[in-house]
Amino acid sequence: MSAMGNPTNIFWHECPVVKTERQKLIDQQGCVVWITGLSGSGKSTLACSLNRELHSRGKLSYVLDGDNVRHGLNKNLGFSPEDRTENIRRVGEVAKLFADAGLICIASLISPYRKDRDACRAMLTDDNFIEVFMNMPLEVCEERDPKGLYKLARAGKIRGTAGFTGIDDPYEPPLSCEIKIEQKNGICPTPCEMAGQVVSYLDENGFLHA
Numbered sequence: 052m053s054a055m056g057n058p059t060n061i062f063w064h065e066c067p068v069v070k071t072e073r074q075k076l077i078d079q080q081g082c083v084v085w086i087t088g089l090s091g092s093g094k095s096t097l098a099c100s101l102n103r104e105l106h107s108r109g110k111l112s113y114v115l116d117g118d119n120v121r122h123g124l125n126k127n128l129g130f131s132p133e134d135r136t137e138n139i140r141r142v143g144e145v146a147k148l149f150a151d152a153g154l155i156c157i158a159s160l161i162s163p164y165r166k167d168r169d170a171c172r173a174m175l176t177d178d179n180f181i182e183v184f185m186n187m188p189l190e191v192c193e194e195r196d197p198k199g200l201y202k203l204a205r206a207g208k209i210r211g212t213a214g215f216t217g218i219d220d221p222y223e224p225p226l227s228c229e230i231k232i233e234q235k236n237g238i239c240p241t242p243c244e245m246a247g248q249v250v251s252y253l254d255e256n257g258f259l260h261a
C-alpha cells in the first residue's frame with residue numbers, strides 16, 4: 052500500500068496546450084455525461100445511442116461502460132461496497148481526463164452509491180458533470196433481465212459475498228440530477244428519444260460548440 056495515500060515529492064507538470072485550445076480545434080466542450088441506474092435500466096442502450104447521435108453530428112464522444120471497463124482497467128474489482136467505490140473512482144478519474152482532452156465522455160455504470168457519484172462530480176467543475184438518472188422501476192428491469200442476473204440473484208445464486216443491486220444491495224437514486232429518463236404513461240422512451248433528451252441538454256447548455 053506504499054503507493055497509496057498522499058503522494059510525496061510529486062509535482063504537477065503543466066503542459067503548454069490547454070483545454071480551451073483543444074476544444075476550439077474540435078468545436079465542442081469537454082464534459083462527462085454520467086449515466087446511473089439499475090442493471091437493465093437501459094444505461095448501455097442510452098450510452099450507445101447517444102454516442103451514435105453525437106458522432107453523426109460530428110461531435111467526438113467516447114463510452115466508458117461498467118461492464119467493459121471491468122474487462123480491463125478494473126478487472127481486479129468485484130462488487131463489494133469497497134470495490135464498487137474504487138470502480139467508480141477510477142472511471143471518474145479516466146472520465147475527467149477524457150473531458151480535459153475535450154471529449155464528451157459518456158460513463159454508464161450502475162454507480163449505486165450517492166457519495167461515489169458525488170465524489171466524481173467534485174472531480175470536475177459542477178456544470179461539466181451531467182448526471183443522467185435512468186429512473187426505471189425495478190419490476191421493469193427485472194422483467195427485461197437480458198443477462199438472467201436478476202433470476203440468479205432471486206435464487207441466491209450470485210457468487211461471492213456481494214449482493215445484487217436492487218435485490219440485496221442498495222441503489223441510492225440521485226437527490227438532484229441534470230436529466231431524468233423515465234416512463235410516460237407506463238411507456239419507456241425509445242433509445243432514440245432518450246438520446247435526443249441528452250443531446251438537447253448538451254445543445255442548450257453550449258457543449259456542442261467551443
Ligand SMILES: Nc1ncnc2c1ncn2[C@@H]1O[C@H](COP(=O)(O)OS(=O)(=O)O)[C@@H](OP(=O)(O)O)[C@H]1O
Pocket residue numbers: 089090091094095116117118121130134135136138139159160161162163198200209213214215216
Ligand atoms: N452483484 C452485482 N450487482 C450488480 N451488477 C452486477 C453484479 N454482478 C455482476 N453484475 C454485472 O456487472 C454490471 C455492473 O457493473 P458496474 O461497474 O456498472 O457496477 S457498479 O457501478 O460498480 O456497481 C452489470 O451490468 P448492467 O446490467 O449493464 O448494469 C451486471 O451485468
Ligand SMILES: Nc1ncnc2c1ncn2[C@@H]1O[C@H](COP(=O)(O)OP(=O)(O)O)[C@@H](O)[C@H]1O
Pocket residue numbers: 088089090091092093094095096097195197239240241242245
Ligand atoms: N428505451 C428502451 N426501450 C425498450 N427496451 C430497452 C430500452 N432501453 C434498453 N432496453 C432493453 O433493456 C435491456 C437492458 O438494457 P441495457 O442498456 O443493457 O441496460 P443496462 O446497461 O442498464 O444494464 C436490453 O435488452 C435493452 O434492449
